[in-house]
Amino acid sequence: MRKPLFAANWKMYKTSQEADVFVNALLANPLPAGCDLVVCPPFTAIPTLAKLLHGETGVALGAQNMNPEEEGAYTGDIAPRMLDEFGVKFVILGHSERRALFCETDEFVAKKVRAALKWNMTPILCVGENLDEREIGMTAEKVSVQIRRDLKGLAAAEIGRIVIAYEPIWAIGTGKNASDRDAVEVCDLIRARLDEIAGAGVGAKVRVLYGGSVKPENIADYMKHATVDGALIGGASLKPDSFRDIAARGVAARG
Ligand code: PGA
Numbered sequence: 001m002r003k004p005l006f007a008a009n010w011k012m013y014k015t016s017q018e019a020d021v022f023v024n025a026l027l028a029n030p031l032p033a034g035c036d037l038v039v040c041p042p043f044t045a046i047p048t049l050a051k052l053l054h055g056e057t058g059v060a061l062g063a064q065n066m067n068p069e070e071e072g073a074y075t076g077d078i079a080p081r082m083l084d085e086f087g088v089k090f091v092i093l094g095h096s097e098r099r100a101l102f103c104e105t106d107e108f109v110a111k112k113v114r115a116a117l118k119w120n121m122t123p124i125l126c127v128g129e130n131l132d133e134r135e136i137g138m139t140a141e142k143v144s145v146q147i148r149r150d151l152k153g154l155a156a157a158e159i160g161r162i163v164i165a166y167e168p169i170w171a172i173g174t175g176k177n178a179s180d181r182d183a184v185e186v187c188d189l190i191r192a193r194l195d196e197i198a199g200a201g202v203g204a205k206v207r208v209l210y211g212g213s214v215k216p217e218n219i220a221d222y223m224k225h226a227t228v229d230g231a232l233i234g235g236a237s238l239k240p241d242s243f244r245d246i247a248a249r250g251v252a253a254r255g
Contacts, residue, residue: 002207004035004223004254005163005230006247007062007124008237009092009211012042019045023052023059026240031058032248035230038062038090038124039237043078050086062090062124065098068108068115080119091116092232094150095126096169106149113150117158124163124232125150126211127190131170139168140189147193156198163207164190165232171212173234180221180228183210187227216245220253 014022019041031037040062041049053061067077083091093116094109109125116123127146129139143166151159166186171178187210191203210222211232222228230250237243 002205002229004247004251005038005207005209006035006243006250007038007090007092007163007165007209007230007232008040008243009064009095009232009234010039010041010045010238011064011097011234013238014041014045016041016045016048020048020052022238022240023049026059026244027052027057029244031244032251034254035247035251036060037243037247040064040090040092040124046083046086046088050088054087060089061087062092063088064092064095066091066093066112066115068111080115080121083121084119088121090122090124090163092124092126092165094146096128096130096167096172100169106146109150110152113162114154117154117161122161122163124165124209126165126167126232128167128169128186128212134168134170139186143186143189144193147190148197151194151197154198156202159194159198159202160205163209163229165209165211166190167211167232169212173213175213177213177215177218178210180225183222184225184227187225191227214246216242216249219246219250223250223253224255226254 038060093112098104113123129142133142168178187208194203207229209230214231214233215236
């Protein structure tokens, strides 16, 4: 049984002090049971949140990116062991903003996925099409290519440890969330690709999330479908009540 997962992607929002306020507010009220929660703050807030989220708080610490190399001359980047030092357990990789604004290729994303697995971190691998690709009927092709390239050469057991987030680019930060039918179609397609590359049954083991303008008001539409295992949430994860509410309503919709 796949446990629902709700991951907060704060992007370039919140100082460490603001992150401290958020987590204290989040932990002040009971968290929904029956799901995993992850907060992915900017790097500078990781040391503060590592202290607050230490132990059995029910909220895991994540990062939004990392360089795949162990160390080296990579000005401005952060290595896996630097995240590991603070108990980071999840890392968002291949987010469309990284791919588009920082020219990250599938080959580079694939290296990061390997590095995360080596360091026992769970990659949250983001895939998804842009509006032009959707309009010309290229969604399945785009997502399939990303899955094949980003997971190239991994063993079935490694793929089984990954989380995949389907994030249609046109739905990110736009307030125009994908329909539940579109999300279900692509989540199922992702599972089929995983079966193809890693063997039958692997697709059913992996948690597949939807992301793109998720809010408390629309999470149930997705979570009522068994193939959607949770959400990667940007804007609506910046307020503790809204993040908690999304998780609570998501779990309730799963029934
Ligand atoms: P959004 O962002 O929820 O603000 O659309 C989602 C994401 O980029 O992960």
